[in-house]
Amino acid sequence: MSGPNTDYDPVEVTPLKAEEVEAARDAALKAIDAATSLEELKQTRLDHAGDRSPLALANREIGALPPAARKEAGQRVGKARGAVNQALAARQKVLEAEHEARMLVEETVDVTLPTDRHPSGGRHPLTTGAEYIADIFVAMGWEVAEGPLIEAEWLNFDALNLGPDHPARTMQDTFWTEPAENHVVLRTHTSPVQARTMLTREAPIYVVCPGRVFRTDEYDATHSPMFHQVEGLAIDEGISMANLKGTLDHFATQMFGEGIVTRFRPSYFPFTEPSAEVDLTCFVCRGAQVVDGVTCRTCKGEGWIEWGGCGIVNPRVLVACGVDPEKYSGFAFGMGIDRTLMFRTGLSDLRTLFEGDVRLTTAFGSEL
Amino acid sequence: MKAPLSWIKEYVDLPADLGIEEITDRLTALGLKLEAIETSGAGIEGPLVVGQVLTAEKEPQKNGKTINWCTVDVGDANGTGEPQGIVCGAHNFKPGDKVVVILPGGVLPGNFQISARKTYGHMSAGMICSARELGLGEEADGIIVLPADAPAPGTDAREVLGLGEEIIEFEINPDRAYALSMRGIARDAALGFDVPFHDPAQVDYPVADGSGYPVRLEDDGCDHFVTRVITGFDPAAPTPEFIVKRLEATGVRSISLAVDVSNYVMMELGQPTHCYDRAKLSGDIVVRRANEGEKITTLDDVVRVLSEEDLLITDDSGPIGIAGVMGGASTEISESTTDIVVEAAHFDPTTVFRSQKRHKLPSEASKRFERGVDPLLPPAAAQRVVELLVEHGGGQAAGVSEVGPGASLETREPFRTITIPVDLPARIIGLDIDEATVVKSLELIGARVAVSGDSLTATIPTYRVDLTDPYDLVEEVARIVGYDKVPSVLPRRATGGGLTRAQQLRRRIGRALAGAGLVEVVDFPFVGDADFTALGLPSDDVRRRTVKLANPLSSEEPGYTTTLLPGLLKVAARNISRGQDGVSLFETATVAFPVDQAAPIYGVDRRPTEQEMEKLLAAIPRQPLHLGVVLAGERTRGGWWGAAEAASWSDAIDVVRRLGAELGVPVEVGSASRAPWHPGRCAVVSVDGVEFGHAGELHPNVCKAFGLPARSAAVEIDLDFLISRVPATAAGPVFSTMPVAKEDVALTVSVDVTVAAVEAALREGAGELLETVRLFDVYEGDQVGEGKKSLAFALRFRAPDRTLKAEETAAAREAAVAKAAELTGATQR
Incomplete structure (x- = not known):
């Protein structure tokens, strides 16, 4: 603030007249109100609140007034300037808000423009499917066991009670490696993993073995020389078919939803005795056999779908794998992952899974 | 196995009111699985009657055939009692023979509608039928000629032909050999309904006296x-x-x-x-x-x-x-x-x-x-x-x-006996089954059962050659009690340790790769020499030595692959040919390298010893888990933001680097020359100096051979190795929150000096204050001179405990540049 006005000219004290102060204030307020942009308001601020504005000049002259008049004049001018500054601030806020709003409108883009500069990746449904299944068992405290795809013949067959002349060996057409006397095959099922597990671990054993297997099937919509299985093996004291049923019912419900359970039918597998085929409640008609009044096409009206095989581990297998059959019993089960996946997803041609078209995988995202 | 129900019923007193479905349901539950029920003559509708041929005029036709113009007595079946005029192409009959006639309005299998129609100049009102036309057999040597004592013309022919016979087709498991006969099926039906069985093998036969053929x-x-x-x-x-x-x-x-x-x-x-x-x-x-x-x-x-x-x-x-x-x-x-x-x-x-x-x-x-x-x-x-x-x-x-x-009784094998604890079936089935039920079940299959204390001994009937072991008897009890009675009880909770570290890491790798925009594929592992030649592998390349299949599906692909690339490159080309502008694929799968050892075949009466197991496992081909990647065509899409970017050698190397970062393994990259990569654009990747794979641009010839866009890139690494190098625990980083000081340096080096070498020198020279160094520009051209390139690095310095003074930063920068000059001949621009 400048010092006392030494250029005091008593003739020019007119601005301090009440009516003139009020007029200046009113003019200022009117101008502020009339400002329609931040630029106009800036000019208005200079004109009516700047150093050369009437109220600023009037304020400057207060010091020149006689002491008796100063107080009143000071109050009058101060009040007027306060009103102007308040109005300026308020108007500033309004205009800024308007400006921002306009900016946001002007910056509007078409958000429906494509954004896919980076194509999406994804994991194969067979991978995520196998993990989905494994997780059901891991959540029950099971572990995931693995083994090589090219396997010793003894582990793939003999150890599983499939002797060299067992008719069941003809049921599985095997890829043999050369020379045949090396006794090495592409595993025809994931069961050698069960054998390996028993051979290398102490009971109790609860393992699930998802994996790739090979058979010399011609490649068509429902057959493939390579496909995927998941097998489970539980070895413990007091294991029974009831435990097998309980486990598979749980698996079915977790995999296909509430109300989907299993049914056992007598069957034959060399590595299990008793053996059973496992049927699954048809997840389309949910056992009702009809959908919308028409015979269910998925289960052909049976209400059940063949899912896999299972049974109590044949004690001969336990013996070959070093498990004491007097102390322990076990159950085993196996089903096709590819088939289970096709059930879940409605895929109709197995080959779709193996030809590598990215449209398959990206359709599933990274989860099943 | 197909079995007419009437034949089965000859040997078992099934209740008359039992429907075929009840029978097949029960047999299925017993292990004789129903495949299908057929009814002979299904699909025949309308008037199918016995007819007697009255006249048959042979009439040669212009097409070379000779037809018979017949009049056939069909009784009152045609409503008039008049003989029916029918044209017949067969010749295995004569006037007087009784035949099977379907009259107009009838339908034959295959929805073949019969009507009176004009043919070969006559109005033929019906058809004389062959067995094939009736769906009764494949033979079509002529029409069916009924025996002379067949019922009178006009009689419904269905019964005469035995139509309406229900035939059950069973799927018989290999262990149930006995069920490959009416005798065996009837026996299971009898035990299933607990009704009498009449054994067709119970026949009187003369005592052998050597009078037969010697x-x-x-x-x-x-x-x-x-x-x-x-x-x-x-x-x-x-x-x-x-x-x-x-x-x-x-x-x-x-x-x-x-x-x-x-x-x-x-x-x-x-x-x-x-x-x-x-x-x-x-x-x-x-x-x-x-x-x-x-x-x-x-x-x-x-x-x-x-x-x-x-x-x-x-x-x-x-x-x-x-x-x-x-x-x-x-x-x-x-x-x-x-x-x-x-x-x-x-x-x-x-x-x-x-x-x-x-x-x-x-x-x-x-x-x-x-x-x-x-x-x-x-x-x-x-x-x-x-x-x-x-x-x-x-x-x-x-x-x-x-x-x-x-x-003879004296010399033949005695009846087999099997002794089991009486409670074995109950324990193994997991169902409360009392002794009486166990005994009754075994008796139903024809066994003689003697209980002694806690165990029972079953004498096995000779028709059950499959029953040899205690658990075989458990299955018999289970199927007779009913598999549907098995309760559903979860086993006591297992206490596994969850996924192994390697299993978790494999999932993580898959997710990381998918997150980086790569699509996973699953492919067959079969390869042939043509694949290796297309990859440009030298004749002595170890990858050409595959595990050979004795019975491959295709003689072109007799080997189990040693590399994921041939399969992946074909899949990439397939996607491109189906219209993709670019694909980024990955596959994780094991490959195989032969070990040329024979795997023993052991007995199964005991566990192999540790040495035996070792010998067995040593004969199995080495099968490391590989990761293969192919990046072909567009890596990013073009759009309003700009043009698409094609995949390049650097994208391939970045896949490995990112994976290393994801897993916390420091991956080193060096230059290499290896098929199928471009010799000047191939990186070998290693950890602590151990090489575990390659990445880079594919050789132009390989792109051509597989039909891939030029400059497609690929990766193949040993994933098992990379996973083995993942630290068990990661050390938490210590970082300073003091202000950063940024310095850029531009260095001119000979073109054959690698960025990695310059970067390492800068790091070494800059000392502990250096936080990061990053190359942000490379320039080759007139301004740096022939055989030179300019590398621009951004250096970031930070002290752990204080704001760096300008002089300190400058000194560190100068030291970095000096070290680069010393080690790589770099000069500051």
Whole structure:
């Protein structure tokens, strides 16, 4: 603030007249109100609140007034300037808000423009499917066991009670490696993993073995020389078919939803005795056999779908794998992952899974 | 196995009100799984009647055919009683014959609507039917001619033809050999409904007195051999209609009375038999193994070279049959056979199985023998054959011989016994099953059961050759009690440790790669030399040595792959050809390298020892888990933001680097030269100096060979190795929150100096204050001179405890530049 006005000219004290102060204030307020942009308001601020504005000049002259008049004049001018500054601030806020709003409108883009500069990746449904299944068992405290795809013949067959002349060996057409006397095959099922597990671990054993297997099937919509299985093996004291049923019912419900359970039918597998085929409640008609009044096409009206095989581990297998059959019993089960996946997803041609078209995988995202 | 319900019912007193579905449901629950129910004559509708041909005029046609213009008496079936005019193309009938006629308005199988229509110049009002047209068989040699004593014209022909017969097709598991017969199916039906069973094998047969054809057994592959002789047989005698129909229902074609009867008895009892023309036999029948190189012409007129393992039926002339598999042509029954020798024998299952496999001759007989036939059946089966042949073919039974240890009570195998704890079924099934139920169940299958304290001993009936072990009895109890009674009880909670570290990391790798925009594929592991040549692998490349398949699906791809790239490159090309502008693919799978060792085959009566296990595992090919990646065509898409970017060598290397970062493994990158990569654009990746794979741009020839866009890039690394290098625990970083000081340096170096070398020198020189160094520009051109390049690095300095002074930063920068100059010849621009 400048010092006392030494250029005091008593003739020019007119601005301090009440009516003139009020007029200046009113003019200022009117101008502020009339400002329609931040630029106009800036000019208005200079004109009516700047150093050369009437109220600023009037304020400057207060010091020149006689002491008796100063107080009143000071109050009058101060009040007027306060009103102007308040109005300026308020108007500033309004205009800024308007400006921002306009900016946001002007910056509007078409958000429906494509954004896919980076194509999406994804994991194969067979991978995520196998993990989905494994997780059901891991959540029950099971572990995931693995083994090589090219396997010793003894582990793939003999150890599983499939002797060299067992008719069941003809049921599985095997890829043999050369020379045949090396006794090495592409595993025809994931069961050698069960054998390996028993051979290398102490009971109790609860393992699930998802994996790739090979058979010399011609490649068509429902057959493939390579496909995927998941097998489970539980070895413990007091294991029974009831435990097998309980486990598979749980698996079915977790995999296909509430109300989907299993049914056992007598069957034959060399590595299990008793053996059973496992049927699954048809997840389309949910056992009702009809959908919308028409015979269910998925289960052909049976209400059940063949899912896999299972049974109590044949004690001969336990013996070959070093498990004491007097102390322990076990159950085993196996089903096709590819088939289970096709059930879940409605895929109709197995080959779709193996030809590598990215449209398959990206359709599933990274989860099943 | 197809079985007419009426045939099964002959041997079991099933309640009359039992529907076929109740029967098949019960049998399915017992393990004889229903495949299908067929009804013969299904699809025939409307008037199908007996007709009698009154006249048949042969009329040659312009097309070369001759038709018969017939008038047929169909009684009142046509509503008028007038003869019906019908055109017929067959010629196996004459006026007076009774035939089967379908009248206009009727429908034949396949929805073939019959109407009166003009054909060959006549109004043909209906059709004279063949068996094939009625869906009764494949034979179409002519129309069906009914026996003269068939009912009067106009009678509904359905009953005459035996239509409406319900035929059940079962899927029989390999262990239930007994169910490959009406006898066995009826037995399970009887136990299923707990009703009486009438064993068709319970027949009286004459005591063997050596009066049959003489037989000697010289090999223990046959333990029971019965011969019966029939003399004065009428070779022209037709097979009775009921046998033809029943055989047809089971899927067996009628051939001649002798053959049909043999087959009929096999279906009835499950025991295969064979008939020889006695006149063609010379000397004793001898059962022995073949001599190497010996030959036989089998019934199918194929000359077969025999192996020493084949069990033969022979006479003085040599082999006359492969035991249990197929008879020989030289002793076959013919149109002039009057004396017949019937054979019913029991052969070793394994011997039959091997012969059948060796000669690729699976037959109805071998199917039964290899699974196991009731060893006591031969005399009964021979008796049934003789009875039926004599009844329908005349002649008389003229002698019985029965040899082998199975022939007498003293020498044959005693009945098998199995002892189990009484509570074993309850424990294994997991269901409260009392002793009485266990005993009753075993008695239902024909076992004699003796309980002694906590255990029981079951004497197994001979028809159940499959029952050998305690758990076999558990299955019998389970199926009779019912698998549907098994409760659903989760086992006590297992306490596993969850996924292993490697399993978790594999999932994480998959997710990281997918997150980086790569799509996972699953591919077959089969390869051939052409694939390796397309990859440009040198002839001595270790990847060319595959594990070879003895029976590959394609002779072009006889190996199990050593590299994921051929498969991946083909998949990439397939995607491109299907219209993708670019694909980024990955696959994780094991590959295989041969070890050239033989895996032993051990016994199964005990666990192999540790040394034996080691030897076994050492013979299995080495199968590391690989990751393969191919980046072909566009890596990013073009759009309003700018043009698409093509995949390049750097994207491939970045995949490995990112994976290393994801796993916390410091991956080093160096230059390399290796097929199938571009020799100047191939990186070898390593951890602590151990190489684990390659990444970079594919060789232009490889892109061409696989039909991929130019400059496609690929990666192949050993994932097992990378996972093995993941630290068990990650050390938490310590970082400063003091202000950063940024300095840029531009260095000129010779073009052959690598960025990695300059960067390492800068790091070394800058000392501890350096936080990061990052190359942000590379320039080659006039301004830096021939053979030089300019590298611009951004350096960031930070102290742990204070704001750096300008002089400190400058000093560190100068030290970095000095070290780069010293180690790489860099000069500051």
